[in-house]
Amino acid sequence: MTELTEPSTGSTSTALEVLVLTGMSGAGRSTAANALEDMDWYVVDNLPPQMIPPLVELVARADGSLPKVAVVADVRARSMFSELEQVIGDYMDQGMGIKVLYLDASDEVLVRRFESVRRPHPLQGDGTLIDGIEAERRALGPLRNRADIIIDTSDLNVHQLSAEVRAAFGHEGSSALKLTVMSFGFKYGTPKDADHLVDVRFLPNPHWIPHLRGHTGLEAPVSDFVLSQPGALTFVDRYLSMLDIVIEGYRSENRSFATVAIGCTGGKHRSVAIAEQLSRRLADRTEATVSVRHRDLGRE
Incomplete structure (x- = not known):
């Protein structure tokens, strides 16, 4: 469940995108940070609260050249709770563009x-788990009240939490899925990181x-020759239909x-032509970010 709250004060006076990711220990900070990183946020983990102002100043001086910045506040020492709340409060009270994502979960979870x-x-010390959780919840109360977005992760698995973060901080038109279409030559070995591998050596060389x-x-001349061969475009059409299902599942x-790896003998002719055709058509029909790489082009 995601609870949206209004910002504490004022309107944002800067275009900077700075996010503080915090909340209860065990509520999923690492999962949320990974989701943000996948959306091209620059994630700074375990940053002391007193280092947030210099970081914000650095981002401001970059004049838009730095990506969006997310600070994961891992408040392991009691003194850091009040410091973090004070730093965030100062920025919010000034109307600065800093937001807080707070992750929570029930004590039982x-x-x-x-x-x-x-x-x-x-914060358990010599006490029990509940003692530590209750101490942290009391200390984080003021910070929770300042949060822009609160996500209760009690009933969420890691995939569902990632989806919540993407929904909250993904921009319209952006895609979390990055798809690489790679050509290669079987004579140089198959790519070890391929999720899908197809062989186009059925086409004339x-x-x-x-x-x-x-x-x-x-x-x-080569591309036209390869794509004009019987079965070439039919293969591309049918493989695209299969990839539509796979991409939706991803x-x-x-x-x-x-x-997606496309292989021929040397990675110079057939696989390159098919990979180029496939990547262009994937970019036109999917919301994924599609790039093409020719691993063995240029080898003798």
Whole structure:
């Protein structure tokens, strides 16, 4: 469940995007930070509260060249709670563009999570888990009241929490999925990081055509030859239909990246031409960010 609250005071007077990610220990800060990082936020982990003002000043001086910044406040020492609340309060009271994402969960869920990893609560000391959780909840009360967004993670798994963060901080038109289409040559080995691998050696090889041998699949003579072969465009059409289903599944599972590898013998002609065609059409029909890479182009 996501609870939206109005900003504490004033309107934002700067275009800077600075987010403080904080909340109860065990509520999912690492998962939320990973989701932000996948959306191209620059995530600074375990930053002491007194270092937030210099960071904000650095971002301001960058004049938009730095990406959005998220500070993960891991308040393990009691003194840091009041310092963090004071720093954030000062910026909010001045109408500065800083937001707070607060992660929460029920005591019962937090106890279960700490017990599952067999670690003590950072504020537990000589007491019990509940003692530590209650101490942290009391200390974080004022900060929770200042939060712009509160996410209760009690009933969320890691994928659902990531989806909540994406929904709250993803921009319209942005995509969390980055798709790489890679051409390669089987003679140099298959890519170890490929999620999908297909073989286009069923198409005639331009290498055996003298006037095409010295060219690559990036050039029109080779590309036109490869794509004009029987079955070439049918293969691309049907493979795209399959990838539509796969990409939709990746999106629902909050997958952040995937690699589609297209192979021929040397990675110079057929795989390059098909990879270029596939990447262009994927970019036109999906919301993923599509890039193309030719791993073995230029090898002898």
